[in-house]
Amino acid sequence: MKTSGEIPIAYDDIGDGATALLGLPGWCAPRSAFRPMYAALGEAHRVLAVDWRGHGGSGATDADFGAEDLVADALAVIEAAGVSRVVPVATAHAGWLAIELRRRLGPAKVPGIVLIDWMVTGAPPGFLAGLAALQDPARWSGARAGLFERWTTGVASAEVHAFVEKMGEYGFAMWSRAAREIGAAFQAHPNPLAVLEGLSPACPTLHLYAQPDDPGFLAAQQDFAASHPWFRVEKVDARSHFPTIEAPGPVAAAIAAFVRGLP
Numbered sequence: 685m686k687t688s689g690e691i692p693i694a695y696d697d698i699g700d701g702a703t704a705l706l707g708l709p710g711w712c713a714p715r716s717a718f719r720p721m722y723a724a725l726g727e728a729h730r731v732l733a734v735d736w737r738g739h740g741g742s743g744a745t746d747a748d749f750g751a752e753d754l755v756a757d758a759l760a761v762i763e764a765a766g767v768s769r770v771v772p773v774a775t776a777h778a779g780w781l782a783i784e785l786r787r788r789l790g791p792a793k794v795p796g797i798v799l800i801d802w803m804v805t806g807a808p809p810g811f812l813a814g815l816a817a818l819q820d821p822a823r824w825s826g827a828r829a830g831l832f833e834r835w836t837t838g839v840a841s842a843e844v845h846a847f848v849e850k851m852g853e854y855g856f857a858m859w860s861r862a863a864r865e866i867g868a869a870f871q872a873h874p875n876p877l878a879v880l881e882g883l884s885p886a887c888p889t890l891h892l893y894a895q896p897d898d899p900g901f902l903a904a905q906q907d908f909a910a911s912h913p914w915f916r917v918e919k920v921d922a923r924s925h926f927p928t929i930e931a932p933g934p935v936a937a938a939i940a941a942f943v944r945g946l947p
Contacts, residue, residue: 688753688760694741695761696733699726703795703943704767706785707733708758710776711862712854714740717775717847720929724936729943732770734761738858751865755784762789771943773798775928777866783879786887795946796888797880798939801925804891805904806875818863824856835895835925844924877908877915886914890942892935894922916942 685692696707696715705725707718715733725731735742736754758781762770770793772782779802786794803811817827832848839845873879880889891905905917918938922931 688737688757691737691745691757692743693737693757693760694735695764696722696731697765698722699728699730701728701730703769703771703946704730704732704765705798705939705943706758706762706770706772707731708772708774708778708781709733709736709739710778711736711866712739712851712858713775713847714850716740716850717926717928718773720843720932721936721939724933725940729940730765730767732761732765732767734758739854748861750861751780751784751869754778755781755788758785759788769793769795771796771798771946773800773939774802775800776802776925777862777869779804779876780869783876783883783887786883791885791887794887796890796942798942799889799891799893800928800935801893801895802876802891804876805901805908807870808896812867812870815863815867819860821856824859828852828859839924839930841924841930843929844926847926847929877905880915881912886912888914888942888946889916890938891915891917892920892927892938893917894920894927894930895925 685694687693707715709715709717715735718733722731734757736757737749738744772785772794774782779799782797786797814827817823836845836848880887902919909915909917920927920931920934924930927935
């Protein structure tokens with residue numbers, strides 16, 4: 685346990701290795717999203733995973749907070765763990781936090797980034813309207829139910845369903861906060877790939893995803909990768925929004941291969 689400001693921050697720390705992997709869950713999600721991969725990664729890598737303030741095993745707070753505070757939580761864990769090099773492994777919109785860690789700590793400390801199931805080409809139609817609904821006390825519950833349905837329809841993994849049910853334990857305060865912060869990030873920077881493109885020097889980045897099952901989404905990323913050799917994309921053989929839980933073996937193998945290729 686490490687404090688970020690006055691708030692205790694819980695995190696996992698397993699394995700060993702010169703370069704640590706730092707699991708950053710999405711909003712309203714605990715660090716257990718990364719645990720299915722520990723067996724595959726822990727023998728050859730040091731793996732950290734954080735619970736954000738107000739999430740999982742970390743301390744609760746009555747004060748409002750945002751993305752800047754989550755960056756502080758991640759920095760506190762990096763400091764407490766005493767790692768010299770760290771590769772953020774960011775689920776969904778925690779990708780914004782991974783990019784910020786690279787900006788602040790630089791390429792020597794953050795040699796690369798792994799993104800998991802994120803809207804790297806920009807918000808799809810209707811997404812920002814859905815975020816607005818999550819911030820409306822009269823509509824937020826239905827909007828959240830729609831997300832859960834999209835993430836789990838056709839998914840056989842009981843572990844994924846249990847994880848999404850855990851996400852349902854967070855109420856309006858946290859979901860509306862998440863929607864506010866995610867919406868603000870996309871309004872400031874509509875295209876995450878363009879933000880990554882603006883980093884100097886270029887940041888080696890791997891995107892692993894399962895949703896959406898849209899050939900155009902993959903093709904757009906492959907086209908981007910063709911002219912930006914620091915970017916790689918792999919579609920995981922999974923159905924849900926949570927490939928670290930549904931397909932931990934292939935995801936862990938892809939991450940390990942990516943880390944071995946880092947400078």
